[in-house]
Amino acid sequence: MQILLKLVLDCSADAAWDAVRSPRGMQQVSAPLTTFESLEPGGFPPTWSAGEHTVRISSFGGVTVGDQVIGISYPEREDDVRVQVDTGRGLSGPLALVTKWQHSIAIAPAPHGRTLYRDQLVFEAGALTPLLWLGYWAFWQWRGARIRALAPSWEAHA
Template sequence: MRVLLKIVLDCPPDAAWDAIRDPRVLGAVSAPLVSFDSLEPGGFPERWGEGEHPVLVRAAGLVPIGEQIIGISFPELPGVRAMRDTGRGLSGPLALVTRWQHTLTVAPTADGRTLYRDRLLIEAGALTPALWLMYWAFWQWRAIGMRRLAPSWASRTHPAG
């Protein structure tokens, strides 16, 4: 099943691109519903790089949901800059997901702002509809956070402005 977002962010595309590659922004737009703790030696990188990034996911910043791999690549797609996560859950409820493909893209609008698209493809067998509903709600929360923080990205003071 798919979860889709298509929103205009009040910042230039370069600023949005810089922000979505910053692991702190993932935390800022996910809080307080979900938090991510890096399991990499030395913690999160300054910018997401290609490869696997293990994390511990917590609900409300307190209750462990499980461990997962954030698997980053930067596919070449026409007319946009893209980052893709094809990671996987390693433990807990996250391990129920058998397919995870999360693609984030940025492109300029005619007025210099950013067209942001966010597509999640998930599969989890018979549990897919229930998980889809939870991820859809979480994606709406993330969109609110992105819209709120985007003006601060234009001044390069992200993630929290």
């Protein structure tokens, strides 16, 4: 199944890209519904590097949902669109029920110093896919609202 967001943000593409590449940005747009704890030695890096990053995910005030690998890549493109792809996988709990995970975020300049933000999740979980889709869809709407609200503050940190 697929979930899509397409937003125009009130910040520059550089500021949005910095937020997308930051574990802190992920935490900001997910809070307080979902929290992430790094399971890597030394905790979260300042910026996501390509490769695998293991996290523990909690929801609803601290209930552990499970552990997940965030598998980051940055596909090369020949235009001014920057893309981050997560093809991670769940390691435990309900997250391990998901058999396919591809979360792609694309950032491109928009007129007047704004940013076109496109966010796509494609996932599969067998017979549970429609049920999980409802939860992910609701969470993606929350993320979209948080992203819009936070984008102007990203400009100050760019």
